[in-house]
Amino acid sequence: VPLPEKALIEQIRRLAGPSRLKQAGVGARATHTRSAQIRTGIGDDCAVLRLARGSELLITTDFSLEGIHFRRDWHPADSVGHRCLARGLSDIAAMGGDPVAAFLSLGLPRDLAQTWAKGFLRGLLKLARRYGVSLAGGDTAESRDGILADIIVAGTVPKGKAILRSGARVGDAIYVSGELGGSAAAIERFRARSKKNPNARDYFRHFYPEPRVELGRILREKGLAAAMIDLSDGLSTDLAHICEESSVGAEIQAESIPRGRVGNPARDVELELALHGGEDYELLFTVRPGKRIPAQVAGVALRCIGRITRGRKIVVRKTTGVRSELAPQGWEHFRR
């Protein structure tokens, strides 16, 4: 391990803190039963985790690459750290799982200011603590160009209870949480302006998205969601994933889609952004006919936006009567 990497690892280990490992670990008296314990964290060849009996393991990995997923002139370091972990937590939420531990592979350019790594870790670890997640391992390396982060989140779910993309059936209602398009609208505004360093407060849901972990867990516990996915690539793409894995189609009502508000003064985002914009990290799920869904769960509004249909097409209907097929428009991040 070259010296700068050793220093970085020690910084991560110090910031991640033995207290977190202990709290989740063997000797701890947790106030609630945890679904897993970290037996060995940072500082060995592997992390060692003990899962509670009757639980299955969830694992997800997500890149956060400079110039692709974030820009250093737009995103403060702590926002990059927050968003990096939020991506992984959101995947656990989409299975109805409990996040347990995170692992971080971090590649930094040689000339990067030390404060950047500190800010990044602060943002990541603040979110981790909020969800009782330990940073339990990872890797570090020098990067030739740009900041490279890969986040791995491990979680648990009771045996056989993970909510899959493949669970949708014809006749299911389609629901989304929160509001859509706000994150993509923020990027559109940043692009339109020459101004650097946008005000994080005016675009909070873009800079500090909240993964819907509680919501996902409650939907699973109450048996409400039949199929589920998180909205990371955009509604049109992610709904297509559910339809593909479940071999079904869908019809959605344009006016029912809850649209985000961004900027100062705040304005509703355009329908196109709510349909195709990515990185809102809301949950999209289907519900069997006859099941009642509350208007709000875990503080998050839930809205019915359509139905699962026969066939393989996704159709958008407007109140004017116009119907059009919705093609998945892949979310292109910051690609130029």
Next chain:
Amino acid sequence: VPLPEKALIEQIRRLAGPSRLKQAGVGARATHTRSAQIRTGIGDDCAVLRLARGSELLITTDFSLEGIHFRRDWHPADSVGHRCLARGLSDIAAMGGDPVAAFLSLGLPRDLAQTWAKGFLRGLLKLARRYGVSLAGGDTAESRDGILADIIVAGTVPKGKAILRSGARVGDAIYVSGELGGSAAAIERFRARSKKNPNARDYFRHFYPEPRVELGRILREKGLAAAMIDLSDGLSTDLAHICEESSVGAEIQAESIPRGRVGNPARDVELELALHGGEDYELLFTVRPGKRIPAQVAGVALRCIGRITRGRKIVVRKTTGVRSELAPQGWEHFRR
């Protein structure tokens, strides 16, 4: 998901094959009891794994970055894929664990030839199959510069039986498997020559290192290793890790260190490379006094190279009587 990424994911899914998932999965009649099953692989928000009762989970992550860990003009694509997974498997071996599933985050430059990704996956999946490991998920992205891979390997170990770096005690014998320095010597030769595309056959252990999974598992099963680490950063650095985590020192005998042979005609590598060169992926472990270690386990030679001592220094002794302190010389990969 943009189209080129979608194509890449489909390629990975096709090459990884449903058969592998099935074989490790629920419906399969495995010829031996597996320590884990893949319930859901590629194609959902998370992979879902079920561990056997009484086992703990091991997780490790390792970067393979172009220009840092490999060079496209030296390493064939299938060697990069092989080495990428070997790094993770070697970490599982170092805990005495059984590898179960791998997850790959892969960032590729837009202009990379399709054949490269195919070769990379072929090398990775060939090694995965050999160890019964399923490629169960990951992430893909465009890279602005160079190929970026992050491999995550999940494995299992019986409860409380993982072999940690912190298990060494004063008086333990220090053993290594195989031969050291061969991988670093290969790089030295590549550098010295203007010639591109070195012959992979002459430097096989560099291009296709064998992770010591069987050896690690047997040492754990028979209770032979008290502390263990894999030699990825070099003997001087990795022995220092064991000493640090165990709060001990070490004395090693220079002439006892088994040195690799490389090139054509093959020659013994220099002592310096055996002491400091990385990426041999052999195992370094300590053994309580009185325990007998066979000369060979799972086809790999084992050699006693010294003893764990009081204090915190690592000393190298030569038969001439010269003693010198060994400073960890971090392995710098291809850093220029």
